[in-house]
Amino acid sequence: MGKGFFNVPVAVNEPVKGYAPGSPEREAVLQTYKDMFNSKVNVPLYINGKDIETGNTRTMSPPHDHQHIVGSYHLAEQSHVEDAISTALEARKTWSQTPWEQRAAIFLKAAELIAGPYRAKINAATMIAQSKTIHQAEIDAACEFIDFLRFNVQFMTDIYMEQPESTSDAWNRVEYRPLEGFTYAVTPFNFTAIAGNLPACMALMGNVVVWKPSDSQVYSAKVIMDVFEEAGVPPGVINVVFGDPVMITNTVLASPDFSGLHFTGSTFIFKELWKQIGTNIHNYKTYPRIVGETGGKDFIIAHKSANPKQVATAISRGAFEFQGQKCSAASRVYVAQSIWGEVKNHLLADLTSFKMGSPEDMNNFITAVIHEGSFDKLAKYIDQAKEDKDVAIIAGGNYDKSKGYFIEPTVLVTKDPKYTTMCTELFGPVVTIYVYEDDAYTETLKLVDETSEYALTGAVISTDRYAIVEATNLLQNSAGNFYINDKPTGAVVGQQPFGGARASGTNDKAGSAQNLLRWVSPRLIKETFVTPTDYRYPFLG
Ligand SMILES: NC(=O)c1ccc[n+]([C@@H]2O[C@H](COP(=O)([O-])OP(=O)(O)OC[C@H]3O[C@@H](n4cnc5c(N)ncnc54)[C@H](O)[C@@H]3O)[C@@H](O)[C@H]2O)c1
Numbered sequence: 001m002g003k004g005f006f007n008v009p010v011a012v013n014e015p016v017k018g019y020a021p022g023s024p025e026r027e028a029v030l031q032t033y034k035d036m037f038n039s040k041v042n043v044p045l046y047i048n049g050k051d052i053e054t055g056n057t058r059t060m061s062p063p064h065d066h067q068h069i070v071g072s073y074h075l076a077e078q079s080h081v082e083d084a085i086s087t088a089l090e091a092r093k094t095w096s097q098t099p100w101e102q103r104a105a106i107f108l109k110a111a112e113l114i115a116g117p118y119r120a121k122i123n124a125a126t127m128i129a130q131s132k133t134i135h136q137a138e139i140d141a142a143c144e145f146i147d148f149l150r151f152n153v154q155f156m157t158d159i160y161m162e163q164p165e166s167t168s169d170a171w172n173r174v175e176y177r178p179l180e181g182f183t184y185a186v187t188p189f190n191f192t193a194i195a196g197n198l199p200a201c202m203a204l205m206g207n208v209v210v211w212k213p214s215d216s217q218v219y220s221a222k223v224i225m226d227v228f229e230e231a232g233v234p235p236g237v238i239n240v241v242f243g244d245p246v247m248i249t250n251t252v253l254a255s256p257d258f259s260g261l262h263f264t265g266s267t268f269i270f271k272e273l274w275k276q277i278g279t280n281i282h283n284y285k286t287y288p289r290i291v292g293e294t295g296g297k298d299f300i301i302a303h304k305s306a307n308p309k310q311v312a313t314a315i316s317r318g319a320f321e322f323q324g325q326k327c328s329a330a331s332r333v334y335v336a337q338s339i340w341g342e343v344k345n346h347l348l349a350d351l352t353s354f355k356m357g358s359p360e361d362m363n364n365f366i367t368a369v370i371h372e373g374s375f376d377k378l379a380k381y382i383d384q385a386k387e388d389k390d391v392a393i394i395a396g397g398n399y400d401k402s403k404g405y406f407i408e409p410t411v412l413v414t415k416d417p418k419y420t421t422m423c424t425e426l427f428g429p430v431v432t433i434y435v436y437e438d439d440a441y442t443e444t445l446k447l448v449d450e451t452s453e454y455a456l457t458g459a460v461i462s463t464d465r466y467a468i469v470e471a472t473n474l475l476q477n478s479a480g481n482f483y484i485n486d487k488p489t490g491a492v493v494g495q496q497p498f499g500g501a502r503a504s505g506t507n508d509k510a511g512s513a514q515n516l517l518r519w520v521s522p523r524l525i526k527e528t529f530v531t532p533t534d535y536r537y538p539f540l541g
C-alpha cells in the first residue's frame with residue numbers, strides 16, 4: 001500500500017514549561033482557566049464524527065469548588081453504545097486499510113496541536129476537572145500526552161520493521177494487522193494523558209475504538225476529542241460514550257465483535273471486567289486482548305546510609321503531588337531508625353510549607369481530591385487512625401468539604417508494618433511510615449515484598465551499593481517500575497516504560513512498543529517463487 005519506506009520524525013520528550021510569574025504561558029493558562037471556569041460547556045457524546053445530545057445530562061463541577069457548575073455532559077443510553085459499536089465497525093473497513101503513514105500523520109498533528117494552540121486549554125481543563133496544579137497539569141495533559149503520541153509513532157514503525165528471515169526462493173513477510181472487530185478503552189480520572197493515549201494508541205495501530213472516559217474527567221476528555229477531530233481522526237474511528245459504566249460495559253462486552261479491552265483504573269473493576277470477558281468467551285469471534293494497568297501500594301525503603309533530606313523530599317513529592325492520586329504515589333515508607341529523626345524534621349518542615357487551595361492560585365502545592373466518594377473514604381481512614389493504638393498522626397489529619405474536597409496531607413507512623421494503610425490503596429494524600437531497626441534491613445525488604453497484593457512502583461534510597469543490590473534482588477517482583485535514589489513517581493514516556501504486575505496489572509508497559517504489540521494480530525505471508533511440482537523428495541529417486 002505504501003509507496004516508499006518512510007522515516008518518522010525522531011521522537012523527543014516535550015520540554016516542560018515553567019509557568020514562572022510573568023511568563024507568557026502562565027498568563028495564557030490563567031486567562032483560559034478563568035474563561036472556562038466562568039462559562040458553561042456542553043459536552044455531547046461523539047459518535048461517527050457527530051456530536052450526539054441525548055438530553056439526559058449531568059452537571060460538572062471542579063473538585064475544589066463543588067457547588068460551582070462549569071457545564072454538563074450527556075449520558076448514553078444503550079442504543080447510543082450500540083450505535084458507537086456499529087459505526088466503529090463500519091469505519092474499520094476504511095481505517096484498517098489506510099496506510100500507516102497517514103494514520104501516523106494524524107496523531108503527530110494531534111501532538112503538535114496540544115504542544116501549541118491547545119496547550120493552555122487542555123491544561124486549564126485538567127486544572128478544572130481534576131484539580132491539578134499547573135505543574136501537574138503540564139507534565140500530564142500537555143507533555144506526557146504529547147510524548148505518548150510522538151513516541152507511539154516511532155514504536156509503531158519499530159514494530160513494523162520487525163520481519164522474519166527470507167530465502168532466495170521464498171519471501172516471508174509479517175503484516176501487523178489491526179485486531180478484527182472493535183476495541184474498548186476505559187480510562188481513569190487521574191491522567192488526561194492516559195485518557196487520550198488508551199484510545200489513540202489502538203487507533204494508531206489501525207483499530208477502531210469505543211472510548212468510555214471517567215465521569216470525573218469529562219471536561220478534559222472533551223478537549224482531547226476536539227484535538228483528535230481537528231487533527232483529522234476520521235468519523236467512527238474513536239467514538240466517545242459517557243454514562244453508566246455498567247450498562248456501557250455490558251453492551252460492549254456482549255458484542256461478538258469485541259476484540260480488545262484497554263483499561264486503566266482500579267484493580268477490583270479490572271478483575272470484574274476480566275471475569276465478564278471470560279464468561280462471554282464463547283460468544284466472541286476472536287480471543288479479546290486484555291490490557292489493564294491498575295492499583296498500587298507503592299513503597300520507599302530508606303536504608304540507614306540514605307541522605308535524610310533526599311528521603312524527606314522523595315516522600316513530600318512522591319506521596320503528595322496531585323494529592324497522592326497517582327497509581328505510582330508513595331503510600332508506604334520504611335525508614336531506618338538512625339535516620340528517622342532527621343527525615344521526620346525535614347518532612348514536617350516541608351508539610352508546614354505546603355499551601356492548599358484552588359489550582360488557580362499558583363502558590364498552592366495541594367488542591368482537592370477528586371470527588372466526595374474519595375473524600376469520605378480518606379476521612380474514614382484518617383478517623384480510624386485517630387482511634388487506633390498502633391498508629392500516630394504526626395502531620396495533617398484534618399479535612400473539610402464545605403467548598404472543595406480538601407484533605408490535609410497526612411503522615412501516619414505505625415508500629416505495625418501490616419497496619420491497614422500499609423496494605424490498602426487509599427489513593428489520596430495519606431502516607432504511612434514504618435520505622436525499622438537499622439540491622440533489620442533484610443527482614444524489612446521481605447516485609448516490603450509480602451505486605452501488599454500490588455507490585456506497581458517502589459524506590460530504594462541508599463548510598464550503600466550493597467544495600468541497593470540486595471533491595472534490587474529481593475524486590476524483583478515487588479514493582480514493575482523500581483527506582484534507585486529517587487521517588488517512585490514521574491515516569492516519562494520513552495524513558496521509563498510504565499506498569500506493574502501482581503494486582504497492579506498486566507504490565508504491558510504504557511509508553512512502549514510492547515503495549516502497541518497487544519493491539520495487532522500479525523499475519524505471516526510466505527510467498528514462494530518457484531512452486532514445487534513434484535511431491536517426491538530427491539532421495540526417493
Ligand atoms: N497502573 C496504572 O498505570 C494506573 C494509572 C492511573 C490510575 N490507575 C489506578 O486507577 C485508579 C484510580 O482511577 P479511577 O478512580 O478513575 O478508577 P476506577 O476504577 O474507579 O475507574 C476507572 C474507569 O472504570 C470505569 N468503571 C467504574 N466502574 C465500572 C464498572 N463496574 N464497569 C466498567 N467500568 C467501570 C470508570 O467509569 C472509569 O472510566 C487507582 O486504583 C489507580 O491506581 C492505575
Ligand SMILES: N[C@@H](CCC=O)C(=O)O
Nearest residue numbers: 190326327328489490491
Ligand atoms: N505516569 C505516572 C503514573 C500514572 C498513574 O497514575 C507516574 O509515573 O507518576
